[in-house]
Amino acid sequence: MRASDKAYAALREDIVEWRLAPGTVLAEVEQSERLGVSRTPLREALGRLTAEGLTTAGGRGVVVTDISLEDIDELFELRETLEGRAAALAARRGDAATFERLQRELLQAPELISGDDPALHDYYELVGRLDTAIDAAISNSYLAQAMRSLRVHLVRIRRLAADDACRLTAAAAEHAAIAEAIAAGNPKLAEAATVVHLHRSLSHVKATHASHPKEHHG
């Protein structure tokens, strides 16, 4: 693995896991020493992060980009646009059997959620497989790329919302509805199911954030 990849992966994870708070300045020498790489690959890593929007190139050095409540609204507005369209396209172009299988697995997901942590990991992996299947079904690399670059920011927000078992169970049912609509080849229904899911998800995030707004500033 290249040193620049290592630095990129480490910094990216530090940012999405909120170990590096928004506003933190990433000085080159400081970070290169911390990560055990030279300044050259570190600069390349910072460039990639800035291109993704996780960091911003300010006057002196790059700073971790802030995510505020208005940003969450904007983020979900774009997400609704992209994923709604993606679901509709997947319903037109996707393979029915693939999504029927995913739907069956998602309907059994509550067993995973009620379990302990390792089972939870299986659940997240299952949801990831649905995303991947949609990406493949739409057969549009530009749209898929736009969704990938969006998901980076969504992971950052997910850490703010304490996903309890109740919400995860509901989310699994919503995902199953999306998979069902795609398998049925119904574009409008697939888009509608996606919009519903995203709105519920957004409401949950905002409700969580409103109740413990300062959890991550300590």
Place this chain on the structure above:
Amino acid sequence: MRASDKAYAALREDIVEWRLAPGTVLAEVEQSERLGVSRTPLREALGRLTAEGLTTAGGRGVVVTDISLEDIDELFELRETLEGRAAALAARRGDAATFERLQRELLQAPELISGDDPALHDYYELVGRLDTAIDAAISNSYLAQAMRSLRVHLVRIRRLAADDACRLTAAAAEHAAIAEAIAAGNPKLAEAATVVHLHRSLSHVKATHASHPKEHHG
């Protein structure tokens, strides 16, 4: 201006103006000598281009990304998704007076088009102002960023379509219709007008490309 910015601007223009054909390998020493900068800032420029999708980091060196006919379809599918939504949002949130003014200017655009080259530049600048006004009206930085990263690729395609006076006049009328719908605060109409414009534009590009498909391979 930094050396990396200079290299980035030069390479980007070379690519979108088709002076660097798709598939061209950009060797670091060769390009750094050609552009008069060192390898370090050149690498940063290549990284930015790769992040935008204009180049691809293959096995050895980076190569100019190819744009095929299927890519054009994919590109316009994403464009319809993003710009359709953007027009709808602008109709809800935009300032009516701004778009009324733009509509009036666009209705007078045929005078610019029938003229010679300097007037044509004024026309392109006017269309750019409409894009900028929509970007500002939606007040969603993530959506705006997604559209900006998409426009880079569209400029590349625009060079393939010989925009004759006939098509430009029609396009101006379509743009005026979009501005009118936004000024009227009608989201569905604004989206529909945008979809119509994009489909006409796509048809024109494909028709042009079908008649002289090999123009840029000499």
Place this chain on the structure above:
DNA sequence: ATCCGACTTTCTGTATACAGAACCCTTGTG
């Protein structure tokens, strides 16, 4: 004649040294 392998060459990836610029702190003055 063709295919496999080692060698050579060239390119990328990384480290480091140096120069210029930006920021901060200090000091002097109004």
Place this chain on the structure above:
DNA sequence: CACAAGGGTTCTGTATACAGAAAGTCGGAT
């Protein structure tokens, strides 16, 4: 006491040198 100017420090931006890897090439063997 406030503010501005100067110097000093620290950081970024750039160039270059070196090492490792990949691709091309040449030679030998089957």
